[in-house]
Amino acid sequence: MINKFYEPLYVTRPLLPGIEEVNKRMKEIWESKWLTNNGVQHKKLENELKSYLDVEHISLFNNGTLALLLGLKSLDLTGEVITTPFTFPATVQALDWNGLTPVFCDIDPDTLNIDANKIEALITEKTSAILGVHVFGNPCEVEKIQSLADKYNLKVIYDGAHAFGTRIDGKPISSFGDMTMFSFHATKLFNTVEGGALAFKDEKLNKKLNLLKNFGLAGPEEVVLSGLNAKMNEVQAGIGLEVLKIVEAERAKREVIRNTYETYLAGIPGIRILTGLKGENSSYQYFVIEIDEEKYGRSRDWVHEELKKYNVFTRRYFYPLCSDFGWYLHLESAKTENLPRAQKAVKQVLSMPYYGELETESVEKICTILKEKIHVKVVALNN
Numbered sequence: 001m002i003n004k005f006y007e008p009l010y011v012t013r014p015l016l017p018g019i020e021e022v023n024k025r026m027k028e029i030w031e032s033k034w035l036t037n038n039g040v041q042h043k044k045l046e047n048e049l050k051s052y053l054d055v056e057h058i059s060l061f062n063n064g065t066l067a068l069l070l071g072l073k074s075l076d077l078t079g080e081v082i083t084t085p086f087t088f089p090a091t092v093q094a095l096d097w098n099g100l101t102p103v104f105c106d107i108d109p110d111t112l113n114i115d116a117n118k119i120e121a122l123i124t125e126k127t128s129a130i131l132g133v134h135v136f137g138n139p140c141e142v143e144k145i146q147s148l149a150d151k152y153n154l155k156v157i158y159d160g161a162h163a164f165g166t167r168i169d170g171k172p173i174s175s176f177g178d179m180t181m182f183s184f185h186a187t188k189l190f191n192t193v194e195g196g197a198l199a200f201k202d203e204k205l206n207k208k209l210n211l212l213k214n215f216g217l218a219g220p221e222e223v224v225l226s227g228l229n230a231k232m233n234e235v236q237a238g239i240g241l242e243v244l245k246i247v248e249a250e251r252a253k254r255e256v257i258r259n260t261y262e263t264y265l266a267g268i269p270g271i272r273i274l275t276g277l278k279g280e281n282s283s284y285q286y287f288v289i290e291i292d293e294e295k296y297g298r299s300r301d302w303v304h305e306e307l308k309k310y311n312v313f314t315r316r317y318f319y320p321l322c323s324d325f326g327w328y329l330h331l332e333s334a335k336t337e338n339l340p341r342a343q344k345a346v347k348q349v350l351s352m353p354y355y356g357e358l359e360t361e362s363v364e365k366i367c368t369i370l371k372e373k374i375h376v377k378v379v380a381l382n383n
C-alpha cells in the first residue's frame, strides 16, 4: 500500500523569482513614480522578449485573452473563423467578443491540434481566418495551414499560450502565421502574474495595437478608434524581467522531470504521453497523458478521482470541449458527430503535476500508483 503524499501536489506551481530581486524592481518602480503606460520596465521587457522569443514585433498586454481579442480585432476579420474545439475557453471567447462565428474543426489524434487536413472542407465565402492553438506546446501543421490560407486569402492566428519559446526546426513558433498570442498567466511557464503578448509580422499593426489597448487614444485628447484598456503595467513587467532570468533553469529542471515520467510510464498499457517534444522544440508547459480505458482497464475520470486519494490533483485539460458550450450548440460544426476525435480525446487527457520543484521521487511514486492501478481485466484473468 502506497501512502498518500503529505502535501497536496497540483499540476503546476508558479515560477517565482527571489523576493529580494522582486523588491529591488519594485523599489525602481516606486522611485520612478511611473506605474503603467509604457514605462521603463515595460520597454525593457519588450526588448528582452523580442530577443528571447526571436521575434521582430511584439506588443505586451495585461493578459493573454485580451491580447488575442485585440489581435483578432486588429486584423479586421469578419464572418467565420475556423478553429479547434479542444482548447481553453479564452480562444473561442476572443472570437465571440469580436462578433466572429467559430467553425469547429476536428483534431489530429496525435497532437490534439486542429487537423489541417479537415480545414479546407469547412471554408466558405464567409471564412476570414484560421485560429489554431499549439495545444500543450505541440506545434500545429503550420505549413499546411499557411498554404490553405494563401489559397483562400485567409489570415492565420495562433493561440500560443502553451508555446513560449517553442521552435520548429530551429524557427521560432511565432514566425508562422500572421500573429501569435502568448499568455503570461501565473500557471504558464513564463509568467508576469497575469499578462500576455502578441508577436506579429506586419509592422503596421504595432500602431493599431497600441491604440486598441489604450482606449484608441492617439494623443491626450484624440480618440481615433474604439479600444479597450489592455495594457501591461510596470509591476507586471518588472516581475516578468526577473522571471525571465530563471526560465532557462526551470526548463532544464522540467526536462529531468519529463524524462523521469517517461522512464517510469514506459510500458504501461493504455498510457500515451502527449508532451514528448525535446529541447528547443518543447515548451515544457505541461506533462499530459492520454488514458485509453480499453487498454488500461480504468477510465481517465477514475484515475483523476483515485489520485486525489493520494493527494495528487491532476487536471482534465481541456474538458469540456468548447463546442459543447451552451451558446454554440446551434452551430452545425459543434455537433458531436462532426467532432469524433475531439470527443474521444476530451475523455482521455490528463495533465499531471509538472514544475521544476517537483521531486523526482514524487514523480516515481505517482507512476508507481498508476502502475498499480492498471487493468482490472488482467487481474481477473490471472485469478
Ligand SMILES: *Cc1c(COP(=O)(O)O)cnc(C)c1O
Binding pocket: 063, 064, 065, 066, 087, 088, 090, 091, 133, 159, 161, 162, 182, 183, 184, 185, 194, 195, 196
Ligand atoms: C492560459 C490560456 C489562455 C488565456 O491566457 P490568459 O493570459 O490567462 O488570459 C488562452 N488560451 C490558452 C490555450 C491558454 O492555455
